[in-house]
Amino acid sequence: MQIHQGQPLFxxxxxxxxxWLSEHSRTKKELWVGYYKVESGMPSLTWPQSVDQALCFGWIDGIRRSIDKDRYCIRFTPRKPNSNWSLVNIEKAESLILKGLMTPDGMVLFQNRKVADDKSYSYENKPEQLPQHLEQLFRKNTKAWEFFSNQSKSYQRTVLYWILSAKQEATKTSRLMKTIDxxxxxxxxx
Structure with missing residues (x-):
């Protein structure tokens, strides 16, 4: 697996x-955080723990990549000012504030978030189905459609959200083709 800006930190x-965030959150532009899967038996930071800490410093999780059968990594970056926050992250941030864990940097970003768009990129609004033209393209690949249809509803909604959250139609089609493949x-x- 190739990670563009160095190897992940575990x-x-x-x-x-x-x-690490306390020392580097103002000077670094990204960090790939490594995780050991539970089955590996290795002690590891968990994804929910890492998201909580990142929120405290105004950072957000993003791309996830597999390293090998026992490990994966997730890219963390500073949030952009006025960024959209999911309902889940808003609730987490409010809890972190009450616990006194939110830093001034995290607080500024939280207070300046886009209030009107709190749910616009949120997984709480996952679509239930593809638009007709994309679904027809998917259904033409009978074996792929059958596999996808037999997966859990939560997996299907997550994939549909990933496909449909793209801003450009070409990107949506590309993501659909990756899913089909x-x-x-x-x-x-x-």
Whole structure:
């Protein structure tokens, strides 16, 4: 697996990640955080713990990549000013504020978030189906459609959200084709 800006850093717990953020959140532009899967038996920071700590410093999680059978990594970056916040992250941030964990940088970004668009990019609004022209394209690949249709509803909604959250039609089609290709191989895309 290729990671563009260096290798991932692995943290044994959330305190270690918070310490890194405290030292580097104002000077670094990204960090790939490494995680060990539970089955590996290795101590590891968990994804929910990392999101909580990132929110405290005004950072957000993004791209997830597999490293090998026991490890994966997620890219974290500073949030942009006036960014949209999911309902889940708003609730998390409010809880972190009450616990006294939110830093001044995180607080500024939280207070300046786009209030009117709180749910616009949120997983709470996952679509239930593809637009007709994309669904027809997917259904033409019977084996891929059958595999996808037999997956859990939550997986289907997550993939549909990923496809439809693209701003350009070409990107939506490209994401659909990646989903079809993986489904033909009987593999999940995420």
């Amino acid at each position: 943290f044994g717990n959330q305190e270690q990640f918070r310490e 993986q489904s033909l191989l009987q593999k999940r895309i995420m």
